[in-house]
Amino acid sequence: MSRAQVTMIRRFSTPVILFGIMLAIALISELRNDVVFERVVTVMFINLLLTVALQVFQGNSGLGTFGQYAFVTIGAYSSIWFSLTQKQKRTALPDMPRDWWLYEQHLGFIPSILVAGAITTVVGAVVGVAFVRLRGASFTIATFAFLIVINRVALQWTQLTKGATTVFGVPKYTEIWDALVWASLGVLVAYLFKESPLGLKLRASREDEDAAESLGVNSALVRWFAWTLSVFLSAVAGALWAHFIQNFSPHNFYIKETFLIVAMLIIGGSGSVSGAVLGAIAVAMSQEGLRQVENWVNIQRGRGTWVETVVPFQLVGFTEIIIACAIIIVLILRPSGLTGGREIAWPRVKPVTSLARPSDDSGAGA
């Protein structure tokens, strides 16, 4: 095989390998036929989509955002405005006025998701125009402020969200295979974007903005495009989650949830789509494992066995502690994540180190 052919195969192999891993997990879940495990895997796929969405922006631009869940909120709520029938709206969103145009709308599930994605994308695109002017910590703080703004609005605007009260009775649409398909689409889109000329320009401006601009890259524009794409994917994930979990309130879209997705991306390695996927899987699986340990310990304590003397308190938040420690350790020891910002690819070739450092893959830190 010529060198060009190897490069070609390697390039196509990455999404194929990632799909393979995700499919394998879905199949294992199907074979185990365990309802709880299936729920865990479904949520994992939705979180995987969110992590990939975050990677599209954060990984390629190098700017940290804590505002993703603002768009998940909008995506989740706007999808139920369309997917619910009038009758369902009377119980789920009792404060929505009957004479609103929105009240009469009813669409199928997939159109609802797409409409929700479109609405959120418009919001994201508009605020994005302003946000892409910011850099570094200012950017992160502004996105965080935006998360809080949207959260408070969602808590108060009862006509659209039922306020702080939980919305009940959203029909269940998202099953494990739907989540898998959407997550796979997300992975594909993210990978294509990263490898596209636009993605390359964005990564160039991440490494050195002035140099990239001098070569004719409009970094604000490419950043804005990545932001908008990331918003769309986040909104879709929000809509999927809403139709999986069925009962939710604005409290489900806040700092704790943001932290989980950021952890998944950072632990996996934000520089690559593989990092996002593997990070999401690794964190979700260890979370589930730790939760089982936590439960086991608490049950043993309840029975008053020897465990009680070793662990003198009820285990709450143990999982979060381990994940927080993991993220700190990863940032200290391996700042570009477990994958080191590289894509997994086949066939394996040794990285060329003789000429230049492959700066393409060195997605530093965030």
Add this chain to the structure above:
Amino acid sequence: MDTVLRQKRERNGVSFINDLLQYGVSSLSLGGLYALMALGLVIVYGILRLVNFAYGELVMVGGYGLLIFGETPLPWIICAVLSILAALFAGVLMERVAFRPVRNTSPTTLLITSFAVSNLLQNIALLTVSPRPRAPRLPEFFVKSLTVGDLRIKLADLIALTVSILALVVLTVFLRRTIIGLALRAAADDFTMTRLVGVKANMVIASAFAVSGFMAGIVAIFWIGRTGQTYPSVGLQPVLIAFIASVVGGMSSLKGAVLGGYVLGFLTMGLQTWLPQGVNNYRDAVLFGIVIVVLLFRPDGLIKPAYSREAR
């Protein structure tokens, strides 16, 4: 009839002045508290370019200090001092364990680290103490009010006002009259240059975190004195307030942080007093909207730094 009207008008006038005085005192005391919160955040930001999310957890450490020391028979004032020291120690420890190893990476990495530290400390409190709010022992003066004529002022407000001004004075003296203070100010202006003239980076940063923890400790006492309870996420509100105040006042200037704190104090009390309830529910949304607008149009805040240093 006429005299009745005039009397009524006079009484209205008096009550208006009373309202204004009351508003002034509570705004000043709240603003002082906010100024301390913002200062604790800005003193670290000025040197490290780190927006420390985990600052709120230093407040939490102070709060739990109050709870734990409060269960001993020690006099309350000693408990308060011990809690402030606990917060100070936690600040220094946090720097040593989590931030020193990632100090030379990007601001985004630092931010994410602080996010993780914040989460870690909250969950440790959840695990080891209790997820439920607990009420620490507080002295009587936190609930007492002072009545002067028609004026009723909470004693706690007066004390917060005094202590915050005192803390600001102490900090100013510390920054202006001591060697460490001088090093801190120099480092905030130009860290590289400061290191070149022989100031130890580790020492400066550790003392910045110590000051930050000290501020958080004082804030903790009055913040928890206001609500009477401490819980794992008790630091969230203070850290959010500190964000707003320091962004509005200017992230890179200590004066800006103080000014931002007082502005925010007056604004919060003002909105609370005069805004109709329906709109008031959106208060936080409006405040954080202001943060975004300030970041966009006046990224340096109200007070610009003395001279612009290398942009990062």
